[in-house]
Amino acid sequence: MGRRKPDDGMAARMAKLNLRINPLMARELRAYMRSARAGAVLTVYISIVSGITLLLYMGVSLANPASGVGNYSQVGSALFYVVVGLLIVLVSFVAPAFTVSAISGERERHTFGLLKTTLLSPRQIVWGKLIPALGYILLLVLATLPLFSLAFLLGGIEPAQFAAALCVILASAALFTTLGLFVSSRASSTLSATVITYSVVVGIVIGLSALAILVFPALAGLGTRAGASGGAPVLTAVFVALISLSPVGALVTSEANFVNTGNLLTLTIGPFPASPAAIVLPAPFLILTACYLAASGALLWLAARAVRNQA
Amino acid sequence: MIETRELTRVFGKKTAVDRLSIQVGAGSIFGVIGPNGAGKTTLIKMLATLLPPTSGDALVGGASIRRHAARVRRLVGYLPDVSGVYPDMTVAEYLTFFAACYGVPASDRAALTGDLLALVDLSHRRNEPIDKLTRGMRQRLGIARALVHDPQVLLLDDATAGLDPRARVELRELLKELRSMNKTIVVTSHILAELEDMCSHIAIMESGRILVAGESSAICARLRPHRIIVVKFFGNVEMAINHARTGPGVVDVRLAPSRSEGMRPAAARREDEAAADALYALKEMQIVFGGDYGDATELLRHLMRAGVQVVSFSEQADSLEKILTGLNGPAQTG
Numbered sequence: 001m002g003r004r005k006p007d008d009g010m011a012a013r014m015a016k017l018n019l020r021i022n023p024l025m026a027r028e029l030r031a032y033m034r035s036a037r038a039g040a041v042l043t044v045y046i047s048i049v050s051g052i053t054l055l056l057y058m059g060v061s062l063a064n065p066a067s068g069v070g071n072y073s074q075v076g077s078a079l080f081y082v083v084v085g086l087l088i089v090l091v092s093f094v095a096p097a098f099t100v101s102a103i104s105g106e107r108e109r110h111t112f113g114l115l116k117t118t119l120l121s122p123r124q125i126v127w128g129k130l131i132p133a134l135g136y137i138l139l140l141v142l143a144t145l146p147l148f149s150l151a152f153l154l155g156g157i158e159p160a161q162f163a164a165a166l167c168v169i170l171a172s173a174a175l176f177t178t179l180g181l182f183v184s185s186r187a188s189s190t191l192s193a194t195v196i197t198y199s200v201v202v203g204i205v206i207g208l209s210a211l212a213i214l215v216f217p218a219l220a221g222l223g224t225r226a227g228a229s230g231g232a233p234v235l236t237a238v239f240v241a242l243i244s245l246s247p248v249g250a251l252v253t254s255e256a257n258f259v260n261t262g263n264l265l266t267l268t269i270g271p272f273p274a275s276p277a278a279i280v281l282p283a284p285f286l287i288l289t290a291c292y293l294a295a296s297g298a299l300l301w302l303a304a305r306a307v308r309n310q311a
Numbered sequence: 312m313i314e315t316r317e318l319t320r321v322f323g324k325k326t327a328v329d330r331l332s333i334q335v336g337a338g339s340i341f342g343v344i345g346p347n348g349a350g351k352t353t354l355i356k357m358l359a360t361l362l363p364p365t366s367g368d369a370l371v372g373g374a375s376i377r378r379h380a381a382r383v384r385r386l387v388g389y390l391p392d393v394s395g396v397y398p399d400m401t402v403a404e405y406l407t408f409f410a411a412c413y414g415v416p417a418s419d420r421a422a423l424t425g426d427l428l429a430l431v432d433l434s435h436r437r438n439e440p441i442d443k444l445t446r447g448m449r450q451r452l453g454i455a456r457a458l459v460h461d462p463q464v465l466l467l468d469d470a471t472a473g474l475d476p477r478a479r480v481e482l483r484e485l486l487k488e489l490r491s492m493n494k495t496i497v498v499t500s501h502i503l504a505e506l507e508d509m510c511s512h513i514a515i516m517e518s519g520r521i522l523v524a525g526e527s528s529a530i531c532a533r534l535r536p537h538r539i540i541v542v543k544f545f546g547n548v549e550m551a552i553n554h555a556r557t558g559p560g561v562v563d564v565r566l567a568p569s570r571s572e573g574m575r576p577a578a579a580r581r582e583d584e585a586a587a588d589a590l591y592a593l594k595e596m597q598i599v600f601g602g603d604y605g606d607a608t609e610l611l612r613h614l615m616r617a618g619v620q621v622v623s624f625s626e627q628a629d630s631l632e633k634i635l636t637g638l639n640g641p642a643q644t645g
């Protein structure tokens with residue numbers, strides 16, 4: 001058969017395996033690009049965003065026939081927020097779909113055991129599943145860049161706002177893809193992984209924002225009374241924490257703070273009647289980015305552990 | 312090549328493999344036979360480092376499955392009972408992918424894939440999607456995948472399950488060829504007849520324990536001192552039985568209950584219908600046989616030469632239940 005000898009430099013090759021392209025990663029990337037889903041998602045997404053942009057532009061132009069610089073900047077600003085909003089929806093609800101079957105699908109195809117008996121480590125298996133999914137989400141974000149450039153061209157948006165939005169979008173993409181991967185590594189089937197993952201995503205994206213919005217008036221009322229007793233800073237911090245863990249809440253709060261104060265990186269609270277010194281916190285988008293990246297790292301570690309412990 | 316030492320795996324309250332100690336020599340084909348739930352798959356998974364043992368250990372090529380899992384994986388090729396595939400890949404891509412997972416350099420992968428496909432007789436399918444392959448072809452592809460890193464040991468879990476007779480014969484021939492390449496093969500099945508003529512050694516397993524193990528010929532002789540060969544034929548019964556009795560290796564001959572299968576040729580026209588029916592009805596005799604495969608071949612020739620119109624000549628497979636009942640009886644020594 002002309003085969004290699006059993007010990008033909010095998011150990012040396014194994015040592016180098018970590019430095020090479022993870023073969024699972026290459027396979028997954030190829031599978032993404034070959035699938036009809038990848039092209040369909042990209043086409044539908046770009047069509048929707050472009051359509052909305054066109055409608056927005058036409059709407060503003062028709063409403064203000066004698067358009068001036070102010071109107072253009074309104075269009076630019078609206079366009080920016082619409083595209084950012086769509087991107088957040090995309091990373092929240094499409095990104096998990098790319099990883100939710102990553103490990104459970106291998107088990108259902110009976111290929112999980114085959115992968116585990118190769119020389120790929122559990123960490124390599126997990127990264128091999130994560131990076132292609134993240135790469136595809138990044139492709140979707142990059143495909144949106146021309147629309148962002150249009151928003152800049154029309155005015156009304158600062159590069160700092162774009163940077164904050166990008167942090168939230170990328171951190172959300174990292175969290176929601178790793179969440180899908182982690183649940184997939186633990187769930188008994190892809191169906192149950194999908195249900196669990198999307199329940200958590202809805203809880204984070206919609207639930208936390210809704211909770212913050214519902215709690216805010218109560219906090220405000222409490223704050224008035226608590227202000228006298230010195231409890232207002234704590235209550236406000238609770239609100240900021242809640243709002244900072246939701247992509248929508250963190251972005252809206254950060255952008256509003258930047259527009260009102262010109263300060264992107266910090267959020268100043270106070271002074272309160274009982275505590276005259278203002279409290280300076282990191283901007284919500286920074287809190288979200290740090291928390292999401294830390295959670296992503298933890299979920300990745302747990303997913304690798306689950307892969308190692310399963311047969 | 313493989314040595315298990317009190318190897319045990321417990322799932323909850325069930326002991327799937329119970330203090331198992333066996334030795335498999337290099338270059339042998341070791342068949343593990345047992346009913347469903349005997350612990351065969353658990354044993355194979357532990358040897359493939361997919362399942363950690365609850366206690367005990369196993370050495371594969373001197374490497375412990377507990378402490379040197381990575382070393383064991385380099386030595387072992389594993390084919391599970393259901394060999395998974397990626398339906399979006401072609402046959403060649405599938406092998407190339409697993410070669411990459413085992414660290415085979417990119418420059419070697421094309422030649423390696425070609426060699427392996429030739430070995431399992433799938434060269435003509437190399438660019439076809441895997442989901443177009445038959446089950447037998449997938450099984451052969453699975454064996455090729457298990458060989459991509461040129462392992463010294465092959466672990467095949469119920470490799471013949473679900474295969475048609477032709478695919479089973481092809482698989483059997485492939486395993487013999489691999490043995491000639493000095494691979495050590497551990498193969499499981501719940502059918503003794505499937506393994507006995509290709510395994511050099513056999514172990515019978517039940518409830519996580521080995522009931523009996525040893526050289527295949529010795530085990531088979533012990534389990535079945537006499538085989539039953541079923542011969543279906545047309546023609547004179549007495550003449551056939553008398554000739555069979557004088558054949559090599561024959562201990563006894565008995566006529567099976569009459570079958571009313573309509574085998575009478577349409578062209579045949581006789582006045583005496585009863586005599587014609589007797590002549591053209593398909594008969595079956597059971598030969599209690601104590602010879603080897605060479606004797607069996609000679610017996611068939613002997614019958615044909617004597618003018619017995621043999622339609623089929625096959626060995627009756629003993630059920631595993633019957634064998635296990637025999638082993639679990641008072642005469643069992645383990």
